[in-house]
Amino acid sequence: MNISDELLSEGIHRIRLAGRMDMAGTQQIEIKLSGMTASPRKAVVIDLEEVTFLASIGIRSLLMAAKGVHGRGGKIVLVGASPMIRKVLETAGLDTLIPLFDDVAAAQAAVVSS
Amino acid sequence: MAEALGDEAQCLDLRGEVSALRPMSDWIRSKALELGASEEAVAALELCANELLSNIIEHGSPGRQARVQLRLGRLGGQLGLEVRDDGPAFDPLAVDPPAPAAGLAEARIGGLGVHLTRSLMARCLYRRSAEGNILTLIADTV
Numbered sequence: 001m002n003i004s005d006e007l008l009s010e011g012i013h014r015i016r017l018a019g020r021m022d023m024a025g026t027q028q029i030e031i032k033l034s035g036m037t038a039s040p041r042k043a044v045v046i047d048l049e050e051v052t053f054l055a056s057i058g059i060r061s062l063l064m065a066a067k068g069v070h071g072r073g074g075k076i077v078l079v080g081a082s083p084m085i086r087k088v089l090e091t092a093g094l095d096t097l098i099p100l101f102d103d104v105a106a107a108q109a110a111v112v113s114s
Numbered sequence: 115m116a117e118a119l120g121d122e123a124q125c126l127d128l129r130g131e132v133s134a135l136r137p138m139s140d141w142i143r144s145k146a147l148e149l150g151a152s153e154e155a156v157a158a159l160e161l162c163a164n165e166l167l168s169n170i171i172e173h174g175s176p177g178r179q180a181r182v183q184l185r186l187g188r189l190g191g192q193l194g195l196e197v198r199d200d201g202p203a204f205d206p207l208a209v210d211p212p213a214p215a216a217g218l219a220e221a222r223i224g225g226l227g228v229h230l231t232r233s234l235m236a237r238c239l240y241r242r243s244a245e246g247n248i249l250t251l252i253a254d255t256v
Contacts, residue, residue: 020136022135022136022139022164022168023132023135023168023171024132024133024135024136027132053139053160053161053164054161055161055164055165055168055227056165056168056226056227056230057168057227059226060223060224060226063218063221063223064223066218067218067219067221070218070219071218071219084154084157088161088230091229091230091233091234092226092229092230093214093215096214096215097215097217097218097221098218
C-alpha cells in the first residue's frame with residue numbers, strides 16, 4: 001500500500017491511502033497512518049478513493065486512528081470510498097462512528113471546527 | 115445434502131501465511147467469475163475468504179503454519195466455498211457478534227471479520243472433521 005499526507009488550508013490534513021488494505025497492505029501503512037493522525041492534528045480527511053480492497057484489519061487501523069483524533073477533540077472523516085468499500089464500512093457499522101463522504105469539499109468542510 | 119460441493123469443485127492448497135492471501139484472492143476471483151458470479155458477489159466472497167484465512171494465520175495453529183484447502187463450486191443456484199484447515203477445533207460462527215458501539219470512544223477493536231462474513235454471505239456452516247475445521251461459505255451469485 002501507499003500513503004501520503006498533504007496539509008491543506010485551515011489546518012486540514014488530507015491523508016490518501018492507495019492499494020489493498022488486507023493484512024500485508026495494512027502492515028505497510030499502519031505506523032505511518034498512526035503518525036499522520038497523531039497529536040496535534042485535529043482535522044483529518046482520509047481519502048479512500050484509491051483503496052481497492054478493505055478487510056477488517058484495515059477497518060481496525062482506521063478505527064484506531066479515528067479514536068486518537070476524536071479523543072483529543074478533533075474531527076476525522078472518510079471520503080471517496082468505492083461502492084464495495086462503502087458497503088464493507090456500512091456492514092461493519094463504521095459509518096456511524098466515522099462520517100463517510102462522497103464529496104471532497106463536503107468532507108473538508110466537516111472537519112473544520114464550527 | 116445441499117451443502118456439499120460435488121467432485122467437480124475446483125481446489126486450491128495453501129499455507130496459513132500472509133503471502134498466501136493475494137494468490138487466494140486472485141484464484142477466487144477468476145474461478146468465481148468463470149462460474150458466473152457477479153462482480154459484487156465475487157468481491158464479497160473474496161473479502162470473506164480473506165477474513166477466514168487471516169484468522170487462520172493469526173490464531174489457527176499456534177507454533178506452526180496451518181495447511182489450508184479451498185474448494186469452490188456451485189451449490190444449486192449459489193456458490194459454495196469450503197475452507198478446510200488442520201488447526202485445533204474452532205467454530206468462528208459460535209463467536210458472539212460485536213455489540214454496536216454508541217460512539218468512537220466506546221468502539222472496541224475486534225470480532226469484525228466474523229461479523230462481516232456472516233453479514234455478507236447468504237449462509238455459513240461449520241463442521242469439524244477428523245482432519246480439521248471445515249467452514250462453508252454460501253454466496254448468492256448476483
